[in-house]
Amino acid sequence: MAPKQSHQQRIGDRPAVKYTLITLTLVLTAVLLVVPLVSIFQKAFIDGLAVYWQSLADPDTLHAIWLTLFVALLTVPINLVFGVMLAWSVTRFEFPGRKLLMTLMDIPFAVSPVVAGLLYLLLYGNNGWIGAWLYEHDLQLMFAWPGIVMVTVFVTCPFVARELIPLMQQQGREDEEAAVILGASGWQLFRRVTLPNIKWALLYGVILTNARAVGEFGAVSVVSGNIRGETNTLPLHVQLLYEDYQATAAFASASLLAAIALLTLIFKAFVEWRQERAHRAETDH
Amino acid sequence: MSTSLNATQRKPRHKRVLPGLGLSLGSSLFFISLILLLPMTGLVMQTAQMSWADYWYVITDERVVASYQVTVWAALLASIFNGVFGLLLAWVLVRYEFPGKRLLDALVDLPFALPTAVAGITLATLYAENGWYGSLLAELGIKVAYTPLGIIVAMSFTSIPFVVRTVQPVLEELSPEEEEAGITLGASDWSVFRRIIMPSLWPALVTGVALSFTRSLGEFGAVIFIAGNMPYVSEITSLMIFVRLQEFDFPAASAIASVVLIVSLVLLFAINIWQARYLKRLHGR
Numbered sequence: 001m002a003p004k005q006s007h008q009q010r011i012g013d014r015p016a017v018k019y020t021l022i023t024l025t026l027v028l029t030a031v032l033l034v035v036p037l038v039s040i041f042q043k044a045f046i047d048g049l050a051v052y053w054q055s056l057a058d059p060d061t062l063h064a065i066w067l068t069l070f071v072a073l074l075t076v077p078i079n080l081v082f083g084v085m086l087a088w089s090v091t092r093f094e095f096p097g098r099k100l101l102m103t104l105m106d107i108p109f110a111v112s113p114v115v116a117g118l119l120y121l122l123l124y125g126n127n128g129w130i131g132a133w134l135y136e137h138d139l140q141l142m143f144a145w146p147g148i149v150m151v152t153v154f155v156t157c158p159f160v161a162r163e164l165i166p167l168m169q170q171q172g173r174e175d176e177e178a179a180v181i182l183g184a185s186g187w188q189l190f191r192r193v194t195l196p197n198i199k200w201a202l203l204y205g206v207i208l209t210n211a212r213a214v215g216e217f218g219a220v221s222v223v224s225g226n227i228r229g230e231t232n233t234l235p236l237h238v239q240l241l242y243e244d245y246q247a248t249a250a251f252a253s254a255s256l257l258a259a260i261a262l263l264t265l266i267f268k269a270f271v272e273w274r275q276e277r278a279h280r281a282e283t284d285h
Numbered sequence: 286m287s288t289s290l291n292a293t294q295r296k297p298r299h300k301r302v303l304p305g306l307g308l309s310l311g312s313s314l315f316f317i318s319l320i321l322l323l324p325m326t327g328l329v330m331q332t333a334q335m336s337w338a339d340y341w342y343v344i345t346d347e348r349v350v351a352s353y354q355v356t357v358w359a360a361l362l363a364s365i366f367n368g369v370f371g372l373l374l375a376w377v378l379v380r381y382e383f384p385g386k387r388l389l390d391a392l393v394d395l396p397f398a399l400p401t402a403v404a405g406i407t408l409a410t411l412y413a414e415n416g417w418y419g420s421l422l423a424e425l426g427i428k429v430a431y432t433p434l435g436i437i438v439a440m441s442f443t444s445i446p447f448v449v450r451t452v453q454p455v456l457e458e459l460s461p462e463e464e465e466a467g468i469t470l471g472a473s474d475w476s477v478f479r480r481i482i483m484p485s486l487w488p489a490l491v492t493g494v495a496l497s498f499t500r501s502l503g504e505f506g507a508v509i510f511i512a513g514n515m516p517y518v519s520e521i522t523s524l525m526i527f528v529r530l531q532e533f534d535f536p537a538a539s540a541i542a543s544v545v546l547i548v549s550l551v552l553l554f555a556i557n558i559w560q561a562r563y564l565k566r567l568h569g570r
Contacts (some may be wrong), residue, residue: 011474109412110553112503114523123327165333215400217506261398
């Protein structure tokens with residue numbers, strides 16, 4: 001062990017240690033994250049731009065893109081409203097069972113997506129107690145788009161609340177209580193006081209919900225029935241092409257999903273930068 | 286610790302001025318009941334129709350037991366790897382300044398944003414014998430794709446962010462005084478890390494590893510492409526459920542799913558209780 005330098009205040013600051021750790025991290029990150037990401041696009045464009053466009057313009061692919069966006073478009077608003085409601089109730093009030101409610105909210109994180117899909121299939125499929133009733137009334141939810149939307153809502157429901165709860169807890173209730181005392185109505189309170197404080201976290205929650213909604217695979221594959229051109233979402237379509245030995249086409253579709261993931265990450269970095277700046281402005285006062 | 290807690294509890298009861306308890310809590314409870322709890326009734330009813338002997342026979346079937354073993358071992362090794370790699374990443378992100386740090390921080394979340402099916406085909410292609418990594422590893426005589434090793438690779442990819450994101454905030458809040466004291470008294474970097482930093486860090490590290498483990502147990506999309514899915518060797522439990530469903534054996538699928546569901550709910554509750562306890566200890570200090 002080298003003799004301690006007197007100016008060293010924290011461990012791991014000696015250049016030898018520091019640069020070894022940084023290099024090790026960068027190498028591991030490159031191998032485990034960066035190269036896989038780059039390889040998606042490399043495989044997608046391997047046969048040139050024309051082939052890339054051609055595989056995306058395939059009617060089944062276009063339908064899968066459309067269905068995926070449609071599902072996300074229905075899922076995100078539902079989970080947006082639920083997330084705000086849940087975050088408001090657990091951060092603004094004390095009530096018995098509050099912790100239990102927050103744990104229940106995490107169920108979709110812990111449950112395997114295949115199990116999630118199965119739960120819905122058993123309840124709303126023709127043999128389930130609700131499904132049998134629906135069947136008598138000629139309503140088919142499973143193996144059709146409503147089922148896909150339902151399991152996607154299940155899988156993505158914690159994300160908005162998860163983003164909001166820590167932020168709202170940290171901000172406290174004072175601003176809002178002041179507004180109420182000054183006579184603000186419930187809606188005014190939310191729109192003028194709460195929303196400006198949480199808008200970036202809320203927006204990130206929405207973007208993350210969207211990313212997970214377009215990418216859900218396991219749960220959707222249980223309830224979709226994989227009907228090409230009908231109930232095939234983009235991730236299922238990627239699987240179908242890949243198992244059909246159409247690797248380039250599979251990666252072309254995958255590249256769209258990867259692009260959404262990248263935009264999500266960029267947006268997250270942007271939100272964090274905004275929050276940091278706001279925080280710094282506050283402490284400078 | 287207990288005195289400070291009692292002090293906050295004894296604070297004069299906050300008069301409730303904020304509106305919306307009924308609306309927000311009511312709609313949250315309604316949503317959770319409808320989306321998360323109601324679907325479980327289907328599984329309960331399906332498994333209740335089976336006799337105990339049938340149930341036991343299905344869940345202890347040789348092939349199913351092999352799938353439990355594969356899943357648990359792979360998830361365990363993947364989450365231990367992520368414990369080490371995640372701790373390294375968190376340390377480097379919190380302690381050092383270097384060009385590209387923001388980019389690295391954003392990249393950590395890639396596995397959360399990237400659809401699992403996309404991760405699955407990408408890793409399968411990279412680690413296949415003709416892939417970028419697979420061909421290099423083949424020269425060393427290591428086979429990853431279509432072996433249990435591939436399952437570990439896929440599981441650790443999809444759960445990288447958990448450890449980083451639970452350890453990072455705790456590491457940021459560590460006060461430098463104790464560390465300085467240790468250094469001044471002549472302790473080596475390693476013993477300061479082990480004796481001063483680790484005691485504050487390990488509850489968060491355990492939480493992160495446990496979250497990573499839970500997520501890995503349920504992982505489906507990323508795993509099935511790279512696993513090869515050989516019965517008794519590289520078949521995960523989620524896939525077992527899927528296979529039973531495709532055979533239209535709903536009772537067997539439900540029985541196996543009930544085992545998985547119970548294990549993940551127990552893990553979820555255990556993690557949340559553990560986390561609440563150490564957070565209390567941390568803030569009570």
